[in-house]
Amino acid sequence: MSMRTPGVTFPLMAAALLVLVCAGVADAQIVAGGPIYCSTGYNNTCTLPKMKEEKMMCPDYNCTEAVCCTLFRKCQTFYDKAMSTDGVSCRAGFAARADADSYVCPATGCDDTHCCSAKPPTPDAACTDAFKGTCPTGSVINKNQKCDPGEEDHCSVGKCCELQCMQDSCSKLSDDPLVDCKVDDKAVCNAKCTWNKDTTPAQLDDCVTCILANAGDKANTCYDCVKCYTTEVGVDNGATKLVWGSVRKPGDQAVLEKASSDTKHFVEVDVTMPYTVEQFNTPVVTTSFKNAVATTAGTVPDNVVVVSVTSARRQSSSSVVVKTTILAKDAAAVTTMQSTLGSGDALKTKLNTALKSEGLKESTGVTAPVTGTSAAARSMPSTAQMLIAALSLIVFARM
DSSP states (O other), X not given: OOOOOTTOOHHHHHHHHXXXXXXXXXXXXXXXXXXXXXXXXXXXXXXXXXXXXXXXXXXXXXXXXXXXXXXXXXXXXXXXXXXXXXXXXXXXXXXXXXXXXXXXXXXXXXXXXXXXXXXXXXXXXBHHHHOOSXXXXXXXXOTTOBOOTTSTTTTOHHHHEEEHHHHHTGGGSOSXXXXXXXXXXXXXXXXXXXXXXXXXXXXXXXXXXXXXXHSXXXXXXXXXXXXXXXXXXXXXXXXXXXXXXXXXOTTOOOOBOXXXXXXXXXXXXXXXXXXXXXXXXXXXXXXXXXXXXXXXXXXXXXXXXXXXXXXXXXSOTTOEEEEEEEEESSHHHHHHHHHHHOOHHHHHHHHHHHHHHTTOOOOSXXXXXXXXXXXXXXXXXXXXXXXXXXXXXXXXXXX
């Protein structure tokens, strides 16, 4: 007699039993092995800046990159993970930022740009070696300055750059230029050399006169240092740049006085400049040109008159001939001016130096200076030639 369960066939009973057995085996695996974590279940490399989260549990035993690779938000975690897995480090010249333990990266995660910073210079590193930037126009690297890694602005432009005139003057003095120039406390020139925004050119004259008389062999350098500091660096923490006075160093040429507009004394030169007529006939270029010619001639800009500006012949249309008259007060001033100007290559070099300092292009040619008397004489051959030509026409007409 066979045993049967009423209403249940044998195949159905077998299938049900199999399901129960399989479920029991699965439950036994979970209980026996426990959950699977990314540390053992994910063996691939995460794509930076993502790092493998070792303690992340894989759902349904499925350890994928989406589950196991996450963006770390602290630099210290970034370094720990990077060093232990892929050997990631800061690029050459950079080191881990000082606050890496606590610095929180943006939502995009930590990477080299967030967690690394430029290595500070070694203590007492000279700006000439450690400064990697570019000084502004008119400034140069301070040869005597050293960087301080303890300062926030170590090896910055403000720390390592100084005006050219400062390097050419003040930097040539001792560590305390005030002592060299006799303007420190209790020094003979101290009372006369206290500068502020209200200091006048006349007061500057009193100061430099005292310095020139008392600073010995450093007097000229002190003169240049004071002039650079007060007129270019600026007093009151650089807020005010003073107007220089009229006192000159020994050996400096005197500036010729302004002549009357109807003076009979003058010097003429023709200067070829690499500009078009339109470019030259602008207020900025014309004024700068007059200043440069005045500097070259040792006179004031008011004495420089631009007579005409014409396109240069035999040259490209981008060059002009600037016919220039430099007025003089008397014959003695003309003689002084001629001597100051010089001639030939020396004149051209001197003029080009002055043009460059005014921000203009260098000239391509300059004629020899001609005085007022010589200029009149120079016009005589032209008149005589015209007269001879006229007489020739008359004679020809009568033949």
